Amino acid sequence: MKENKVKFLFHAALVIFALIMLIPFVWMFLTSIKTYEEAIRIPLQMFPKEIQWVNYEIVYNKFPFLTLYWNTIVVTVVTIAGQLFIVSLAAYAFARLNFPFKNILFIGMLGLMMVPGQIFLIPQFRLMVQMKLTNTLTALVLPSLFSVFGVFLLRQAFQTIPKDLDEAARMDGCSYFRIYWQIMLPLVTPNLVALGIMTMLSTWKNLMWPIIVNRSIEKMTLSAGLAMLIGEHTTYYEQVMAGAVISVLPMIIVFMIFQKQFVEGIAKTGVKG
Known part of the structure; x- marks a missing residue:
């Protein structure tokens, strides 16, 4: 009886x-169907008096949403594919191969996780300028093709696989x-899915x-395009929220489809060092 009560309280807390x-x-959704006056009203008004679906039409016509969507999808897919391949190769090398200074290199790489990513913005931008890649989709992909966290995540997964498989294959x-x-990649599929979802979220x-890095809206992604809805003097929050709803829906759908693999990938990541 006591165990059932504890379980009930635990699940109730999770629901809350x-x-x-x-x-x-x-x-966000309720604001997206309000009028401008309702969106900025103080005290806050939770529900709109009349649903304003026109906000979605205004936002869709104000920006080239199809182009922004396409740019975001291309950048996200290429980043996920490139990162999973490069990161898994590095993780496999650190986990299964022996080479000089392996541990020192790995510790030094982990040290990069302690450095704020904003520090690399200026060097990365100068590099894109020198390579003449500014205002291109390539510039959005290149800096994201490697992830220290991804190497750490997959290295831990590779280390949980028995060494006998390598020896038998050799x-x-x-x-x-x-x-x-x-052999190795199929065995860490849940971890690859988890890393892919996290990469997709961060890229999207x-x-x-x-x-x-980009100046033309034709070369921007959804998040950058939505930022232009923020006006210098006046911001139509109902339109901003409508754009946010449009942009966030794909991520919610993808997570709902792959949530089982995502949780499994995180749960099965070992801590073997």
Whole structure:
């Protein structure tokens, strides 16, 4: 009886926290169907008197949303594919191969996680300028093709796999790359999915870098395009929220589809050092 009561309280607490997490999304949607006066009213007005779907039409016509969507999808897909390949290769090397200064290099790489990412913005921008890649989608992809956290995550996953598999594959004549591609990667699929979802979220919502490196709205992503809805003197918050709803829907759908793999990938990541 006591155990059931504890379980009930635990689940009740989880439901309460989940509802609290949903409040910003509910407020975003409700604001997106309000009038301008209702959106800025003090005290706050929770529900609109009359639904204003026209806000979505205004935002859609104000910006080239299809182009922004396409840019965001292309940048996100290419970043995910490139990062998973490069990061998994590095993680496999650190976890399964022996080479000089391996541990020192890995510790030094982990030290980069303690450095704020904003410090690298100026060097990255100068590099894009020298390579003549500014105002291109390539400039949005290149800096995101490597992730120290991703290497750490997949290294831990690779280390949980028995060494006997490597030895058996080597005896059968497999190369290191074939072992990595045909044996190791399938065994860490949940971890790859988890890293892919996290990469997708960070790329989809990235705001600062697209604004810095690109000037034309035709080469921007959704987050950068929505930032232009913020006016210098007047901001139509109902339109900003309508644009936010349009941009966030794909991420919610993707997470709902792959949430099981995401949780499994995080849960199965070992802490073996």
